[in-house]
Amino acid sequence: MHSDKSKSQKGKWRIPEKTLFITALLLGSPGILIGMYLFRHKTKHKRFTIGIPLILIVQVFIFAKYFSF
Template structure:
């Protein structure tokens, strides 16, 4: 296994961990909101949404948290698109090179 493959595996592991953390943060904030306790700041939730938008989006849906806030839907959707574009371009590039 070459260095590039190892780095890809490390990136995937880090993305999974960050998405789990993002998902859990939305769940923790929902839990705290129900009990009128100290909340996780919205800036923190949005920061983790930048790093891991899939976990944030799934956390919003699963915990039904921040779903009425349009700001979160728009930002998380934007971050999802940004995270998806490199994969789409990579797939399109590899398919066009196969066709040529």
């Protein structure tokens, strides 16, 4: 998130949103969520403010279900 925000401020090539969501799906959702609010990046986009926490919740549910005995 820091890298993408820095690039956006400098008018350089950006990280595609699709890539950020794929990273979240590949267990990067905690880092992306923290980065969103730490760097105030993508926090006005409903797609991110709803999508990333939703991905995290689903991942936590899956892991809890998988690792519960």
